[in-house]
Amino acid sequence: MPLSIIRLASSADAPGILAVYRxxxxxxxxxxxxxxxxxxxxxxxxxGILPQFPYLVCARGExxxxxxxxxxxxxxxxYRWDTELSIYLSPTVHxxxxxxxxxxxxxxxxxxxxxxxxxxCITYPNEKSRAMHLRLGFQECxxxxxxxxxxGRWWDVFWMEKRLQQAGDPPADxxxxxxxxxxxxxxxxxxxxxxxxxxxxPASSV
Numbered sequence: 001m002p003l004s005i006i007r008l009a010s011s012a013d014a015p016g017i018l019a020v021y022r023x024x025x026x027x028x029x030x031x032x033x034x035x036x037x038x039x040x041x042x043x044x045x046x047x048g049i050l051p052q053f054p055y056l057v058c059a060r061g062e063x064x065x066x067x068x069x070x071x072x073x074x075x076x077x078x079y080r081w082d083t084e085l086s087i088y089l090s091p092t093v094h095x096x097x098x099x100x101x102x103x104x105x106x107x108x109x110x111x112x113x114x115x116x117x118x119x120x121c122i123t124y125p126n127e128k129s130r131a132m133h134l135r136l137g138f139q140e141c142x143x144x145x146x147x148x149x150x151x152g153r154w155w156d157v158f159w160m161e162k163r164l165q166q167a168g169d170p171p172a173d174x175x176x177x178x179x180x181x182x183x184x185x186x187x188x189x190x191x192x193x194x195x196x197x198x199x200x201x202p203a204s205s206v
Contacts, residue, residue, distance in 0.1 A: 003060070004058055004059065004060040004065055004196070005058070005059060005060075005193055005196075006056060006057070006058045006101065006102065006105065006189060006192045006193050006196055007056070007057060007059060007189060008054070008055065008056060008057075008185070008189070009046065009050075009055040009056060009057045009067060009069070010050075011043055011046050011047045011050070013046070013057055013059070013064060013067075014039065014042050014043040014045075014046045014047075015039055015042075015043075016057075016059070016062065016063060016064035017042070017046065017057065017064050017067050018036075018037070018039060018042045019064065020064055020065075020066065020067060020088050020089070020090050021036075021042075021088055022036050023090075023091065024088055029123050029148075029150050029151055029155050030088075030123055030126065030129075031088075032123070032148040032150055032155075034150060049069050049070075049071055050177070050178070051176060051177075051178065052072075052174075052176050052177060053069060053070040053071055053072075053083065053110070053177055054069065054070055054106060054109040054110065054113075054177050055067070055068075055069040055070075056068050056069065056102055056105060056106055056109075056192075058093075058098055058102060058196070064090070065089065065090050065092065065093045065098065066087070066088065066089035066090055066093055066098050066099070066102055067087070067088060067102070068085065068086065068087040068088075068102040068103055068105075068106045069085070069086055069106070070083045070084070070085050070086075070106060070109075070110050070115075070118075071083065071084050071085075071086070072084065073117075073119055080173065080174065081114070081115055081116040081117065081167070081171055081174060082115065082116065082117045082118075082119065083110050083115045083117070083118055083119070083174075084118075084119045084120070084121065085103065085106055085107070085110075085118055085119070085120050086120075087099055087102055087103050087106075089102075096199065096200070097195075097196075097199045098196065099132055100132050100135060100136065101192050101195050101196050101199075102192070103132065103136060104136060104192070104195075105188050105189065105191070105192040107136065107162070107164070108188045108191075109177070109180070109185065109188055110164065110174075111164045111165060112175075112180055112184050112188070113174045113175045113176075113177060113180060114171075114172055114173070114174040114175055115164055115174050116163065116164055116165055116167050116171065117161060117162070117163060117164060118138075118161070118162045118164055119141075119159060119160070119161050119162075120133055120138060120159070120160045120161075121157055121158075121159055122157060122158055122159075122160065123148070123155050123156075123157055124143070124155065124156040124157060124158050130158075130160070133160045133162075134160075136162065137162050138160040138161060138162045139160060139161060139162070140158060140159070140160055141159050141160060141161040142158065142159040143156065143157075143158045143159075144156060144157045144158070144159075
């Protein structure tokens with residue numbers, strides 16, 4: 001069985017990513033999405049992220065074990081130094097440390113791009129996600145009551161934030177991810193894979 005590695009995603013990974021996401025749409029309230037998108041529509045979503053933001057996967061061969069990506073926080077131009085992060089893992093790798101490794105690598109990349117603030121939106125309750133964010137330096141910053149209705153009831157959400165760097169005046173615009181130096185990206189991925197290997201050993205096929 002091939003080893004699992006953390007790498008950049010491409011549009012070719014969209015079906016595997018969607019297979020992971022489907023579980024959360026159909027069985028959880030972690031996402032408020034209720035209808036599984038078509039493969040074509042989901043591929044367009046992935047392709048829409050790649051010109052500006054990092055999109056990471058942990059893959060074992062062609063199987064996607066988990067993924068994390070950054071995206072815009074809001075559409076107004078004054079928000080362009082902020083980014084909202086998302087992560088989803090296959091249930092087969094829950095509790096193995098992958099979430100923190102993927103999310104940590106994502107934070108490293110958006111910091112290198114020049115983003116100043118990272119945000120995460122979490123359905124309440126979700127203590128595991130809250131604890132991961134806290135370990136990575138996030139703080140709670142907002143609580144929205146009855147923000148979404150799914151699975152027959154109303155759900156609250158809470159927001160967490162992390163300051164990535166001190167804001168300059170005037171700040172330079174964040175660098176589109178494809179323009180980030182390849183060596184910088186490679187270093188982040190190498191550190192992430194070293195952490196993943198340290199968790200499970202060089203012979204791991206998790």
